[in-house]
Amino acid sequence: MSAPETDTTDAGTTTPGVAVGTTTAGTGVPAAEADADALRERALASLTTARARTTLLTDSVDEPDLVAQHSPLMSPLVWDLAHIGNQEELWLLRAVGGREAMRPEIDTLYDAFEHPRSERPSLPLLPPAEARRYAAEVRGRVMDLLEGADFHGTRLTEAGFVFGMIAQHEQQHDETMLITHQLRKGPAVLAAPDPEPAPPFTGPAEVLVPGGPFLMGTSGEPWALDNERPAHPREVAPFWIDTTPVTNGAYQAFIEDGGYDTERWWSPRGWAHIRQHSLTAPLYWRRDGGQWLRRRFGTTEAVPAEEPVLHVCWYEADAYARWAGRRLPTEAEWEKAARFDPATGRSHRYPWGDADPGPEHANLGQRHLRPAPAGSYPAGASPLGVRQLIGDVWEWTSSDFLPYPGFRAYPYEEYSQVFFGPDHKVLRGGSFAVDPVACRGTFRNWDYPIRRQIFSGFRTARSEAV
Template identity: 85%
Template sequence: MTGPTTDPETLRGRALDALTAARDRTTLLTTCVDEPDLTAQHSPLMSPLVWDLAHIGNQEEQWLLRAVGGQEALRPEIDSLYDAFEHPRAERPALPLLPPRQARAYAAEVRARVLDVLEGTALHGTRLTEAGFAFGMIAQHEQQHDETMLITHQLRRGPQALIAPDPGPAPLFTGPREVLVPGGAFTMGTSEEPWALDNERPAHRRHVPPFLIDTTPVTNAEYQAFIDDGGYDEPRWWAPEGWAHIRRHAIRAPLFWRRDGGQWLRRRFGVTEAVPPDEPVLHVCWYEADAYARWAGRRLPTEAEWEKAARFDPATGRSTRYPWGDADPAPEHANLGQRHLRPAPAGSYPAGESPLGVRQLIGDVWEWTASDFLPYPGFRAFPYREYSEVFFGPEYKVLRGGSFAVDPVACRGTFRNWDYPVRRQIFSGFRTARSAEDA
């Protein structure tokens, strides 16, 4: 897809492909371990994998069978069990959840009926069906839970269960350390992307003063220099809440890192390995990213700065769908879709750089920004308040760009993620910026 399309058969095919890809990934993530690993809670931060599996089916039933297809509920008695707002993750193992066999059968039955609904639905006429939005929303929802399940796999203790090829070797990046983004207005958000979610809307003009931004995400080697310089021992680099948090939890390095003699090791999907120096740093919270940026004499970019660096084309003055243009992501553009189980070395994917020359803005690691998660001017919740509206406020920080664990259907130049600033189990990294007047 190179931009919005209205052809119904093209849209139907796109929806089918997206739903199928999501289900194939869900199947991989829930069949690569035995039943005890599906029903166990591997961290109080995460649900049992079997909860995610049935929740995926339940959301698909509610929106595609009931709301779009007008069908009677298959299992109305389980709606409350799989309501993410009714039951916090830490409490879900105590619920009378569907066992793995029943959860798989339920999700499969829902999907079989959904394919009939997709075939018979006119993809226009209502906001929910326009351009296949509801089908795209559910494909994105499933892929978001697939990323959540991949996080659970990373937290899981035990032998390696997932295997994927590593990204190809990349020559050492020798380009400029930072890129100047010109000041001025640009179009932020979207009103045209058919499957964009409510918090990405509407498109609006945003003025951003000139600034400089890192060409690539901060690497493990760069972050290790912060550690070696006593970064975790110096309160002046930390926001007060962040300093209190790392002291209370004895945090001394990114999650999953440990020192062995003079070497840093990390645990990655059941394998212990040396921390690769040229990869983007991973599993750091917002407070750690902010502290590193202060130590480096820089700061985190705002969300608007990040999006301008990713989408603004100074030659045309327009905002593109992705850094490389309007075409859907291809393997040469970005590290997406769980194709690999790690970030690619910093400086990879030259075909995916923005017109200004910034690399790896999409894929590899979610990037923390300085911004709170807030609505855009003219925001309207759709199709339900609980996707975005209930999270707006200073408690959450915005992440941008996606990670190697994000599927292309759930990643765009306008896509917004958010989380608490203490979260580290997510596939999060960052890049830094500075104001042009500081240059």
């Protein structure tokens, strides 16, 4: 059977919810004006949502916890807070608005490339009250700027890109701050309802993704970041992929079968790493008699067998896949499983189509503080029936973080370009800690293969038998 013809147009070439045409139906308002109003509303909503989350994450702890470094892997929460405000000032007030610097003396303090995380507690950082005032003053001026913003004329402002970039930046730091909350010791300070209970998943364990070309990446998604671009054809051989992420219960079977004690399941670097650091289970797990327990945001609970496994590094994911007689999917395979519709040959924005994520589609936005049971969100499944490709847990792939053909760094090299190479592995799909503004079918995350504090899990794949 021949593969469907690949659609060479890129999904998402217009901003979702923005009218297209010469006038807006029924209003007589010029479309350009209506487009600007819709973009302004989208930017406002995205910035406001991000700031509400930042406030929750920083107001929920006292001052000692704000200024403390809870792990050398993470910044003090107060650094993230002022850094968010500083980046907003740099890009929106200065680069777009042409305003004078409000606090030029702090620019280097909050430059992520100037000072590694381990050094940040020793810097003369703004104290919490001053950091809050600074971020609030920046935001007030940004609201004034947004009222009269022109969404045409420059690459930064076209389709509101720079506002989307800043909203995504803040949400990415909110996820980082949530990781810090998980690392901190002490009683729980955050609360959220659990995901809706889901009946045990009884569908097929894996699905076959057809071989052939598909369109990977994007050239038209207005707020996509540079590493997602450009859209380009990619050929993928047929392969099987797990219908759901690997669960805690499945991963426990790997542990109980001596997975951490059997060298043949591990890559040489992975084996050396787990031996050096005495790893025997995912981060935050401990055995109490015959039961596995885990720490989660200040509470201790039995490890729920039905949830996707969380806080595993790439080496652990790779070893489990080998033990299971499978492998991790490549990044291209993951994206084809998530976006490709065999019936039309088209790549959608999301597994369920082109509509923005809703609560019926995926577990996103810190709406819950844990993954949903494997098999949840049938409305968010891909055309082939693969579930939870968006939200719940970031999914490790086998691929190194590399540029796409035709990549151009924008608006600065340090966002992506300096990380390209074999040192970083790609993660896809987002987690429960990711906001929808920073999560797409094309969105790419990356980290070192040893990282476990991130909200990372995985699913496995296998090549179709020849």
